Amino acid sequence: MDTFAALMHGFAVAITPYNLMWSLIGVTLGTAIGVLPGIGPALTVALLLPVTYGLEPTSAFIMFAGIYYGAMYGGSTTSILLNTPGESASIVTALDGHAMARKGRGAQALATAAIGSFVAGTIATIALTFVAPLMVKLALLFGPAEYFALMVLALTTVTAVLGASLSRGLASLLFGLALGLVGIDLQTGQARFSLGIPELLDGIDVVIVAVGLFAVGETLFTVSRHRFETEELYDLKGSKWMSKEDWSRSWKPWLRGTLLGFPIGALPAGGSEIPTFLSYLTEKRLSKNPEEFGHGAIEAVAGPEAANNASAAGVLAPLLALGLPTSATAAIMLAAFQQYGLQPGPLLFDNNPELVWGLIASLYIGNVMLLMLNLPLAGVWVKLLAIPRPWLFSGILLFATMGAYTLNNNIVDVAILWIIGIIGFGMRVFNVPVAPCIVGLILGPLAEQQFRRALTISQGDATIFVTHPISLALLLVAALLVLLPTFFRWKSLRDERAQASLDATHSTKAENV
Amino acid sequence: MYKSARLRVGETVVGLFTLGIGMFLAIDTWRTPPSAAVAVVGPGMFPTLIAIGMGIVGLQLLWEGYLHRFAEEDIPDLDWRAVGIVAAALASQIFLLEPLGWIICGTVVFTVAAMAFGSRRHVLNVVFGLLLTSVTYLVFDYGLDLDLPTGSLIEDVIAPTE
Structure with missing residues (x-):
C-alpha cells in the first residue's frame, strides 16, 4: 500500500493548476514538435529542453513527461500520413499505416494509433508505478561491480540490436564513449582530451551531441537527398471514426502490444524497436488474413503503436530506479536530470519523492490529455505536416543552434554542434546507427566511475566482476548478445557458400550433359 | 558474390575514422604524465580500453570493406x-x-x-x-x-x- 500512498501524494502534486498547466503545455508542444517530419521523440525532447530551464525541478519534469509522451503520439501521425518515418520505432507503423492512408483510411489509422497509445500508455504507466519501487529494492542489492556489469549490458543491447552491421554499431558506441572521456577526470582532477580549450573541461554535453546528430546531421542528410526524393502526404478524408469492425480488430493487438512493449522497454534491451517488430510479427501470425499485412491491416498499426508507447513507459523504470538510460530519448532525459543536479536512482526516490511521484502521476494525466488532444484535433496536427520543407528544416537548424547556445551561453558549444552535425551527416550517409553513440556518451562516464569504484573496493583485483554472481550473469548475457548473432551470421554465410559450391557443381554437370 | 578490387567506401571511411580517433586517444593517453593523485585505477585505464576497442573495430571495418561482406548499396546519391x-x-x-x-x-x-x-x-x-x-x-x-x-x-x- 506504500506505493499507492506515494502515488496519491504524486497526484496531489501533479493536479495543482500550476503543474497541470505545465503538463498541458508539455503534451501540446511534444505533439506539435513530434509531428514535424524529421523530428523523432529524442530530438523533440532535446530541442524542448531549454524551455524547461526556467522552471523549478518538479514542474520542469512534469512538463518533460508530457513532452516525452506527446512526442511519441506525434511521431505516429508523421509515420502514418507521410512515407518518411521519423525514427526507427515508427518504421513498422509506417508500413501499414501509410498503406491505410493511401486507401483513404488515414483517420482510422490515426484513431487506432491514438487510442492504442492511450490504452498501452495507461496500462504501462500502472505497471511502471509498481515495477519502479521493486527495481529500487533490487538496486539496493547492487554494488559498483553489479552496476558496471548492468551498464555494460545496456550498452551492448543498444549496440547489438540496432542496425545491420555490428561493427558499425560498435564504432558508434566507441565514438560516444570517447566523447564521454573529454573533460576533467572527477577522481584525480586530471584533464583528459580537452585540447587546451577551457570550455571542454566540463565535458561534452549529451544534449549538444543529440541535437547535432539528430537535428543538424539529419537536416544535412535531408538537403543532400532533397532533389532525389518525393514525399507522399495523404490528407484525412471520409469518416473520422473507427467502425465496429475496426474496434474488434484493434483491441486485442493493443493489449498484446502492451504486453510485449512494457517488459522489453523495462529491461535494458534497447528501447522500442524490438517490441514493435515483435508485435508486428505476432499480429501477422495470429491474423486470419495475413495477406493483408503490408497493404493496410489495422492490426499492424494498432499492435506496434501500443508496443511503442508501452515500451516508452517501460524505459522510464530503469531510468528512474537505476539511473540507467536504455534509449537515446532516455539518455537525454537523464541529461535533463543532471542539469538540475539530480541523479536518478534509489536516492532520488528517498530524497525527492514529490518529484518522482509527481512525474509518474503526471504520466497518467498526460495520457488522458493526449487522447483528448489527438482524437478531435487530428486535423490540426495534420496541417503541421504541410509546412514547406525549406521553412521546416531552416527552422530546425535555428532551434538546434538556440538549444546549443543557451545550454551554457558559450559559442564553443555552437562549434561542437557543427562538428558533431557533420559527423552525424556522415553516420547517416554510411548507415551508422546514432543511438549507441548517445547512450555511450552518457553511460560511459557513469560506467567508468563504477568500474573504478569496484576496483578500489577490491583493491585492484579485477576478478570482482566475475566472482559476484549478479555481475557475472549480467556480463554473460552481454557477451551472448554479441557472440550469438555473429555466430549465426557466420553459420548462414558458411551454408550459403556450401550451397553456392553445390550449385556450381550442378551447373557444370548440366553443361557436360 | 560480386567483388571488385576497390574498397567499399562506407566501411573504409567509418573504419579509418574509428582508427584515427582510437590512435588519438592512445597517443594522448600515453603522452600524459602519470597523475600524482593516488588511485587504484588511474585516469588512463578507461581511455586505453576504448582506444584498443576502436583499433579492433576500425580494422574489422576495413576488413569488411575489403571483403564486400554486405550486399546492400554502398552510399546513396548526394547533392x-x-x-x-x-x-x-x-x-x-x-x-x-x-x-x-x-x-x-x-x-x-x-x-x-x-x-x-x-x-x-x-x-x-x-x-x-x-x-x-x-x-x-x-x-x-x-x-x-x-x-x-x-x-x-x-x-x-x-x-x-x-
Missing part, C-alpha cells in the same frame, strides 16, 4: 552543393552569432538554408526568418530568462535592456 551551403551557413554562426546577435545571424542562416532546400522566395524567407528569430528572442530572453546573443542593431531597439 553535395546543398550540403556545402547549409554547412557553411551553420559554420558562419560560430563567428557571427555573438558580434551580430541572434536575430540577424539567425535570419541569415534561415534564409540561406531555405535557399539550399530549393526555395526561391528569398524576400518572404527573410521576412519569415526575422519574425521567427524576433519571437524566439522575446520569448526566450524575457519569458524564460535565457540569454540569446544580443546584437546592437536590432535587439536593443525592439527590446531595450532595462
